[in-house]
Amino acid sequence: MEHYIKASEINVPCLPPFPAELTTGTKEMIVKENTKFKNILTFVDKLFEDTNCRLVIFKGVGEATAKCISCVEVFKRNYKGGVLYQWNKIVFTRRTDSWLPMVESLSKILVHVDVPTVYILISKDPFPDDCINESSQDSSSEARFTFDNEAMSNGLGSPQEKPKLLRTLGVNKWNRPLKKNCRIQKQQLLSKDKS
Template structure:
């Protein structure tokens, strides 16, 4: 590939895996360079008032982890959200052109399948029989357990420090 330069990358559009969504459903497209605070400002602004009952987060490639982070933050800020997750592949087409046109090399076209995620969050219940469904969870119990365990570790450290004196 040292004889080629990447000329362009074309992302093929990925159809929404949630076919029955209303047309006015907000969609947050998470990109590599997106700032989480900007994404969350948009999402919280749509979900906290009763303006929207649904929101969709999408991310592909390197931005999948950032999309999941945004979803988890929104679920903590807006309680009681039902989640439906779809994993799929988005096709990217890369066009490579020869560095020297007179070398007799052809233009190359490479199709790559890039992992993508679509997450639907809803204030209303979703179909729990479909794969990828998560019911609203109780975060307070999880945090209470973590705080309790942290307190036990802290007490043990204090006791060990006292015994060393």
């Protein structure tokens, strides 16, 4: 591709893969790779302050899918207005890249790329029963997992439940070597402790 230069990039528009009765008139937030969380989150917070706004769609294409998911998780964590309901869909959208040759003997190239796209529908209201599937969830439910006939929640619990690490004064060969300043200070502390 060293003899070609990218001329254009055309994204084929894709409608949200949710039922039309849910998404008509719903605001779609397009999260890009360079989108600032603060801008999106303040805008969606203002949207959800309006009692008439019940739904919002987050969309991330290609490299921005991970950022879109993170943005939704931060929004759900910061939302104080009650329970939120979430529905996820992943689809592939088509992008066409046009490459022009820099050498006259070569011809123009069109490259069709299927790009992953994530759609996340956030709602203040529960979804209809016919729409609920394995990708639907709400922010109030806590997942529980079973392991060796014991149930445990998805979290580590409070910090008091964590075991304390035992620190020994002996040399541990797996520790990172101390910096020169720290080494001198530690030697001084050890000499004070011995006396």
